[in-house]
Amino acid sequence: MTEAVRVLVVDDEALVRHALRAFLTSDDRVTLVGEASDGSEVIEACKRSSPDVILMDIKMRDIGGVEATRRVLEWNPRCRVVALTTFTTEWRALEVLRAGACGYLVKNSTPDEIIAAVVAAHAGDRVVSPEIQSRFVRAAIDSGDVGKTHAPVLSDREHQVIELIAQGLSNAEIAQELHYAEGTVKADIRRINHAWGVENRLQIVLRATEFGIISI
Template identity: 40%
Template sequence: MIRVLLVDDQPLIRTGLRMLCEAEPDVTVVGEADNGRDATTLAARLTPDVIVMDLRMPGVDGITATSRILAARPATRIVVLTTFGDDDHLYPALAAGACGFLLKDAPPTELLDGIRRAAAGDSPFSQDVLHRLVQRAVAAQGGEPRRIPGLTARERDVLDLVAEGLSNTEIGDRLHIGVTTVKTHVTSLMSKTGSPNRVRLALYARSA
């Protein structure tokens, strides 16, 4: 069971998120907070697996709360859920340690998939956000191709799909292989490319 803490200053948003999560057999909401200060306190007391974190809140904002929570509990997975997908919100959230960044206009299935992916150690990002990160990385490096030595043909296939922002399940469906096999390939690719997480791996792939 994935234990989730919801953090958003709008009661209607939290209610909708709770209903969405609790309709799933593998997700349970262990608490709610409407500001970053209470989120930090509840994270320490409730030890959630995943925190769904808004950014703009009164008092302590989501970025500050993310930094504080991860300083105390580094294993916590924090997924930002916000209306604002611009760079002024994205990069500070990543710098604070958020493992994912989703937009509030995303389909409910994308949020649920994001929670599950975060709990499994993955990095869920809205497609538009991931593509922008990749494009910026490519532009910064001038788009010059690099060789990635030592990859098998299957690893190259998986790497191409990671670069498109596909989840492990989607990659498995596309390549007709099991999710466990996909995870094994992704882990190997991260090791071979020196990428600390899936987003860095996608950036590496698109700039390689």
């Protein structure tokens, strides 16, 4: 059996921590190893609990999630940080992603979506809420650059994978949808990354929009 992903929750709202605790402790895929109520507590909490993934609020009273993310990754670059926030503006997402976070979820995400994102982040994926992806894509469209460049040739299956990535599906969900092994989906994504010179799922969506392959 796969070992459960160790999760640390960082949020200054006690009610949010309580809600996250309720479903993180009821799913075998994850184990809640600690909580912190401010960014200033993150490093000590990490030392105590050795998390694989941190669910990080952005706006906190003392040290916010962006700075806390930088500190965590300076201390342990292997730790994965997923922002979990009420903010839905693309500039907020870019700020924390540039600080090193591997994911950005809005707090109206379902428990299943949050847990799936934690598992995906631990596996090395980037995870971004579909509504945030849509905002990035809209910004790309509004810039007027969409369709001005030509996409390298991809297979029909790779095009299907791109469309499902744009819908926010995880690798496992894409594999189920297309009736392929998850390893096949991962290999397709590696080929897309190489062909397009990108590094993660969000960049795939942005590039696909740029090439006029998808529209959101």
